[in-house]
Amino acid sequence: MNKPLSIPSFPRLQYGVEIVPVEEGKVLLRSFTGSVMLSGDFVAVVLPSLLPLLDGRHGFEELAAKFDETLRPEIEDFLTLIQHKGFLGKAALHGREDDAVMLSSKDCAYWSLYGASASEAARRLAQSTVVVAGLGDVGKIVATILAASGVGNLVLVEGATPSARSGGRQEAKASEAEKTGLSLREQYACRVMTIPTTINDAAGWEETVAAASVVAVLSDTMSMGGYDRANEVCIKHGVPWVSARIDRQRAIIGPFVIPNQTACFACFEARSRANADHPEDHEALYRHWKQLNGRRDMWPSLLPFAGIVGNFVALDLLRVLAGEHLSAAAGRIINIDLPTMERSVHEVLKLPRCPACSRLRDRRPTKIWDIIPTETRSVG
Numbered sequence: 001m002n003k004p005l006s007i008p009s010f011p012r013l014q015y016g017v018e019i020v021p022v023e024e025g026k027v028l029l030r031s032f033t034g035s036v037m038l039s040g041d042f043v044a045v046v047l048p049s050l051l052p053l054l055d056g057r058h059g060f061e062e063l064a065a066k067f068d069e070t071l072r073p074e075i076e077d078f079l080t081l082i083q084h085k086g087f088l089g090k091a092a093l094h095g096r097e098d099d100a101v102m103l104s105s106k107d108c109a110y111w112s113l114y115g116a117s118a119s120e121a122a123r124r125l126a127q128s129t130v131v132v133a134g135l136g137d138v139g140k141i142v143a144t145i146l147a148a149s150g151v152g153n154l155v156l157v158e159g160a161t162p163s164a165r166s167g168g169r170q171e172a173k174a175s176e177a178e179k180t181g182l183s184l185r186e187q188y189a190c191r192v193m194t195i196p197t198t199i200n201d202a203a204g205w206e207e208t209v210a211a212a213s214v215v216a217v218l219s220d221t222m223s224m225g226g227y228d229r230a231n232e233v234c235i236k237h238g239v240p241w242v243s244a245r246i247d248r249q250r251a252i253i254g255p256f257v258i259p260n261q262t263a264c265f266a267c268f269e270a271r272s273r274a275n276a277d278h279p280e281d282h283e284a285l286y287r288h289w290k291q292l293n294g295r296r297d298m299w300p301s302l303l304p305f306a307g308i309v310g311n312f313v314a315l316d317l318l319r320v321l322a323g324e325h326l327s328a329a330a331g332r333i334i335n336i337d338l339p340t341m342e343r344s345v346h347e348v349l350k351l352p353r354c355p356a357c358s359r360l361r362d363r364r365p366t367k368i369w370d371i372i373p374t375e376t377r378s379v380g
């Protein structure tokens, strides 16, 4: 009589399990959950042929049939042990869960360990729409990594003013958004829409944001062109948004704004102004940065640093989209210092009366008599 099996009907060795031969007839299995040393005849005779069959495509009966009937209890015991140790992956439906997955096998392995499952991550990514605004080096890297990682829909917003790039000549020249879009469509199964202008000039910006899963506004310089509009419209439509910019040797990422939950960009700006030694200078600088739309070719910047910033943002967005993880920059600013490669994090608290994100933003400002109960208010 068979004892009830607690093992999956289609056992699959968990992704990332290492099989380390120690000596003749002795093997160490190592995973993230622990390790187990196995030895004896079973290891020498059965294991080498059994392990490759634990791919989620062979049912237990099929596995057992490959070996002598007398080995069946040992195979059961072995599978029960490694199941108990967490070495078997989540049950797949006849190993067919990856059929619709457009991800690389490494990505699948990652998401089955750190997401719901590979197919769920692939589905979420395929259904995602990411608006990437600012097609400088950082923006192009973010767009490329997202397309290569399975994001189904991208909207590329040029970010710079086209006439500034072509030196004032108005000849028909493909924008960076169009060029990037063309190359991504050729290489990846990704639908790419392009908007060859700035956020502030983009027609239908509200519709674009409303249809997006997340918006990323990126710059290789300190340009904050479009930040206010992105902040306002994303809060209005409940769409999260993140920004990144580079101040010479320092990159500034965030805050990742989750509408109605975390601090928005206006909260950050107001708080940082309140802490500035010279609030008037601070205000002037931010006004200047928000008006910077064109790409500035003389701005000191190294491509690999833009690569670090772009990959940081893309990685964070992927984890948010595919794994429903919290952004590393949610409600906080992340600085990356180029010379030391050190990272510092600054929490940003929501401003109770923020003009952009407070629920009370449309109310008139609090006056002292607002808090006096009606019945005690003097009429005379």
Ligand SMILES: [Zn+2]
Pocket (backbone or CB within 6 Å): 263, 264, 265, 266, 267, 268, 350, 351, 354, 355, 356, 357, 358
């Ligand atoms: Zn705010």
